[in-house]
Amino acid sequence: MRESTDGELVRASLRGAQEAFGILVARYQRPAYLVALSVTGNQEDAEDVAQESFLVALKRLEDNRDPERFGGWFLTIVRNRARNLLRREKIRRTETLSPELSPGLGGPSEDLARWEIREHIERALEGLSGIRREVLFLHDLEGWKHREIGERLGIPDGTVRSHLHFARMYLRERLTALRGARPEGEE
Amino acid sequence: MSDFEKRVPLEILDPGFRDPGFWLRFHTRVMGEAQTELARRRMAGDLSVVDVLFAWRRAVVPMALLAAALAGILLIGHEPQPPEQLVALEEVLAEDLNLLTIHSVLNGEGGSPDALFAMAEDGF
Numbered sequence: 422m423r424e425s426t427d428g429e430l431v432r433a434s435l436r437g438a439q440e441a442f443g444i445l446v447a448r449y450q451r452p453a454y455l456v457a458l459s460v461t462g463n464q465e466d467a468e469d470v471a472q473e474s475f476l477v478a479l480k481r482l483e484d485n486r487d488p489e490r491f492g493g494w495f496l497t498i499v500r501n502r503a504r505n506l507l508r509r510e511k512i513r514r515t516e517t518l519s520p521e522l523s524p525g526l527g528g529p530s531e532d533l534a535r536w537e538i539r540e541h542i543e544r545a546l547e548g549l550s551g552i553r554r555e556v557l558f559l560h561d562l563e564g565w566k567h568r569e570i571g572e573r574l575g576i577p578d579g580t581v582r583s584h585l586h587f588a589r590m591y592l593r594e595r596l597t598a599l600r601g602a603r604p605e606g607e608e
Numbered sequence: 609m610s611d612f613e614k615r616v617p618l619e620i621l622d623p624g625f626r627d628p629g630f631w632l633r634f635h636t637r638v639m640g641e642a643q644t645e646l647a648r649r650r651m652a653g654d655l656s657v658v659d660v661l662f663a664w665r666r667a668v669v670p671m672a673l674l675a676a677a678l679a680g681i682l683l684i685g686h687e688p689q690p691p692e693q694l695v696a697l698e699e700v701l702a703e704d705l706n707l708l709t710i711h712s713v714l715n716g717e718g719g720s721p722d723a724l725f726a727m728a729e730d731g732f
Contacts, residue, residue, distance in 0.1 A: 434646075434649075435649065436650065436653045437646045437647065437649030437650030437651075437652075437653060438650075439639070439643075442639075442642060442646060443635070446635055446638050446639065446642075447635055450634055450635060450638070451624075454634075458621065464623060468623070471634075472634065472637060472638055475638045475641075475642065476642060476645070479645050480645055535620060539621065542616070542618060542620060543621075558618065561615050562618050562621065562622055589614060589615060589616060592616045593614065
């Protein structure tokens with residue numbers, strides 16, 4: 422069943438098949454999170470939105486007229502819910518956790534370094550449009566191909582390539598600028 | 609390597625990067641929340657035609673009882689009418705006619721025997 426198409430899994434989920442829906446969740450949990458993150462810019466909000474979106478999608482599964490294109494339909498739900506959350510919460514953007522509140526695996530010094538990197542990346546991402554962040558995340562983090570992204574976001578492959586190109590270029594420039602803006606004495 | 613090929617390492621944004629159990633927990637949480645809806649869908653799929661018809665009983669029986677009760681209230685609310693008396697056609701035709709009946713003629717209440725004879729000839 423793991424190799425089943427989205428359409429087969431959706432049809433089984435319509436009948437309440439737990440395993441089928443579980444595979445859909447496993448298949449789309451990271452993309453859902455990344456799309457939500459690209460809109461909210463906040464990890465906790467992205468997690469909440471992704472989780473809620475699965476439940477909303479399950480309840481509205483009959484509305485998905487083309488089960489084979491579940492991905493695009495579902496990511497639209499995620500995007501809309503993330504936007505609604507932003508509206509509701511007056512754009513509570515990028516409230517990064519302090520290093521003390523985000524214990525990791527490698528001890529305090531590693532946490533600090535990671536937190537710093539994450540903060541830099543999040544700040545650099547702020548200037549990117551939502552669609553470019555989505556394309557960047559889905560390609561560079563989730564590993565989707567241009568064609569897959571195009572199909573699921575409803576945009577041509579060429580536009581995906583273009584968004585990816587500009588997103589990467591912009592991010593590198595911003596990160597370089599942010600590193601250059603560090604106070605003296607920091608490495 | 610061109611600009612296009614250079615990618616910025618974004619893995620740090622993935623919660624599973626720091627916490628390998630993150631996505632498993634996320635999956636478990638979503639599936640836990642989805643149980644009710646999945647169960648509802650399974651139940652809806654299991655229903656046969658007989659089940660659906662039988663399910664109507666829940667709505668139909670109280671409605672029938674309610675309708676019967678309403679009909680009873682309406683019937684009690686009306687005054688009973690006296691039964692109509694049946695009247696023979698002959699009585700209706702003879703009403704208000706002051707004529708001799710065969711019975712009275714034969715009993716001698718209609719006049720002289722000559723007259724009676726004449727009436728008999730004419731067929732009364």
